Amino acid sequence: MSKQLGFLHNSEKCVGCRGCEMACKNEYQSDASVRWRQVYQLREEDFALPTRIFISVGCNHCQNPECLRVCPVGAYSKREDGIVIHNQERCIGCKLCTMACPYNRPQYNTTVKKVEKCNLCYERLDRGEKPACVAACVPEALEVVEINEELDYKTGVLKTLPGMPDPKITNPSIRFIGPKQGVQIRRDV
Amino acid sequence: MGNWEWPLVIFTVLGQTAVGMIFCLWLTERKRSKSGAAPSPEYQSFIKSSVLVSGLLLAVAMLASLFHLGQPLAAYRALTHLSTSWLSREILFFALTLGVWVYLFVLSRKPGTRLTGILALTSLLGLLGIISSALIYTLPRVPAWNNLGPVLFFLLTGLLLGALVIAALGRKALGQAEMKQTVCLALGSVLASLFLYLFYFSGLKVTPEGGATAQILFASPLFWLRAVVGWLLPLILLLVTVSKKEKPQPGLILLVLTCGVVGELLGRGLFYLSAVGIQILGLL
Numbered sequence: 001m002s003k004q005l006g007f008l009h010n011s012e013k014c015v016g017c018r019g020c021e022m023a024c025k026n027e028y029q030s031d032a033s034v035r036w037r038q039v040y041q042l043r044e045e046d047f048a049l050p051t052r053i054f055i056s057v058g059c060n061h062c063q064n065p066e067c068l069r070v071c072p073v074g075a076y077s078k079r080e081d082g083i084v085i086h087n088q089e090r091c092i093g094c095k096l097c098t099m100a101c102p103y104n105r106p107q108y109n110t111t112v113k114k115v116e117k118c119n120l121c122y123e124r125l126d127r128g129e130k131p132a133c134v135a136a137c138v139p140e141a142l143e144v145v146e147i148n149e150e151l152d153y154k155t156g157v158l159k160t161l162p163g164m165p166d167p168k169i170t171n172p173s174i175r176f177i178g179p180k181q182g183v184q185i186r187r188d189v
Numbered sequence: 190m191g192n193w194e195w196p197l198v199i200f201t202v203l204g205q206t207a208v209g210m211i212f213c214l215w216l217t218e219r220k221r222s223k224s225g226a227a228p229s230p231e232y233q234s235f236i237k238s239s240v241l242v243s244g245l246l247l248a249v250a251m252l253a254s255l256f257h258l259g260q261p262l263a264a265y266r267a268l269t270h271l272s273t274s275w276l277s278r279e280i281l282f283f284a285l286t287l288g289v290w291v292y293l294f295v296l297s298r299k300p301g302t303r304l305t306g307i308l309a310l311t312s313l314l315g316l317l318g319i320i321s322s323a324l325i326y327t328l329p330r331v332p333a334w335n336n337l338g339p340v341l342f343f344l345l346t347g348l349l350l351g352a353l354v355i356a357a358l359g360r361k362a363l364g365q366a367e368m369k370q371t372v373c374l375a376l377g378s379v380l381a382s383l384f385l386y387l388f389y390f391s392g393l394k395v396t397p398e399g400g401a402t403a404q405i406l407f408a409s410p411l412f413w414l415r416a417v418v419g420w421l422l423p424l425i426l427l428l429v430t431v432s433k434k435e436k437p438q439p440g441l442i443l444l445v446l447t448c449g450v451v452g453e454l455l456g457r458g459l460f461y462l463s464a465v466g467i468q469i470l471g472l473l
Contacts, residue, residue, distance in 0.1 A: 038473065040469050040471030040472065040473060041471055041472040042470075042471045043470055043471060043472070046470070055469075055471070057469065066328065066329070066330065068273075069273045069274070070273075070274055070275070070276065070325070070328070071270060071274060072266075072267040072268075072269070072270050072274045072276035072277040072280065073263075073266040073267060073269055073270055073277075074269050074270040074274075090266065091259075091260070092258050092259065092260040092261075092263045092264060092266055092267060093258050093259020093260050094257065094258055094259075094267070094276065095257075095259075096276055096325065099190050099328060099330070099331070099464075099466065100328050100330055101330065102329075102330045102466065102467045102468060102469075103468070103469060104468055104469070108259070112259075113259030113260060114259050114260065115259075163469060163470035163471050164469055164470075165330075165467045165468065165469065166467070169329045169330065169467070170329075
């Protein structure tokens with residue numbers, strides 16, 4: 001694998017509009033039973049100060065994908081650029097990958113009775129276009145980046161946020177720019 | 190996860206029972222072949238019926254597993270990722286077990302044939318199948334499963350139910366010592382299962398997800414029903430059976446078997462229902 005593509009999500013910019021979710025659904029006309037991309041509002045109590053934080057999570061194209069390991073039919077593969085692709089033609093709907101992924105990203109389509117997930121719009125990327133979710137993000141909170149040490153050393157780039165599963169499980173290819181916490185003004189009586 | 194998963198419950202419990210039966214038959218045959226005693230017609234008919242029942246259970250189990258799949262007709266593809274997938278390996282071992290069982294079935298119909306070797310091979314493949322089954326669930330995402338627990342519980346289900354079915358089928362053909370050995374195996378399995386569960390519970394509380402699993406189990410009336418029917422009753426009845434010198438009454442063995450089957454089915458259902466996975470903690 002020559003590089004690892006992934007997402008950089010800026011929680012400071014994300015307003016939780018779910019435009020990325022809608023763009024993804026619109027692009028692939030995916031079934032109502034699945035959400036390839038999902039916006040979560042992280043729990044306020046997980047932060048030192050009450051903060052409203054949204055994160056947008058699709059497949060994290062993990063460096064150690066559990067879905068790829070457990071799949072009995074070899075429906076998953078990892079491209080040279082690190083994108084984890086799910087070949088729905090091979091899927092037999094055993095749902096083991098949905099149990100193994102800590103991010104709940106492979107989802108079972110109850111209409112076609114097979115699993116499906118975000119393939120990072122690899123056809124669009126190969127054409128030099130941005131993925132549908134990234135292109136549709138109005139506040140530009142989501143972008144596709146190369147996950148490497150240089151990125152991880154940048155100030156403010158985080159591997160995880162409170163409430164996210166331990167990244168050691170699968171080494172997800174997602175990084176966050178955490179929200180700036182508000183200033184608490186204490187007034188002494 | 191979070192569901193009863195009945196096809197998987199039936200597949201695992203029946204498949205493990207079949208393998209447990211073949212293992213118990215191997216133990217009995219091994220002892221008999223050492224003593225060199227000529228098999229009675231009753232014993233031969235017991236072997237035939239036991240082999241047939243084990244194969245039927247295995248076939249029903251494998252058929253039931255198909256109902257879990259979204260695409261049952263493409264199930265054959267599950268054999269194509271043996272390099273890393275325990276599910277692939279499980280299907281391979283169970284398919285091989287069924288294949289070798291056909292040969293065992295043919296041999297069991299020929300009077301006077303020694304079955305020790307083929308029984309050993311069939312039970313070895315079956316045991317590998319059970320271990321592969323259990324390793325499917327050792328997922329880092331699910332702390333309640335990501336330990337040795339599934340392997341031990343799956344093996345104990347096979348031993349308990351396998352021994353009880355053999356005891357029920359062999360109530361006339363098996364000698365007193367053989368019956369005692371089979372009943373003791375069942376008793377040991379219940380005791381081991383009970384103590385392992387207590388040990389397993391103590392480990393669950395280490396992670397929040399494991400704690401949630403323990404909470405689901407303790408809050409479920411079905412878990413307490415499983416504890417009474419699957420552990421307590423078989424334990425008392427088997428202790429009574431072992432303590433007596435004479436052969437156990439067939440009715441008693443059938444009662445323990447019924448309790449064991451209900452307990453194991455409930456236990457396996459709860460295994461799937463109570464699993465809580467690590468996930469993003471946020472509002473959707």
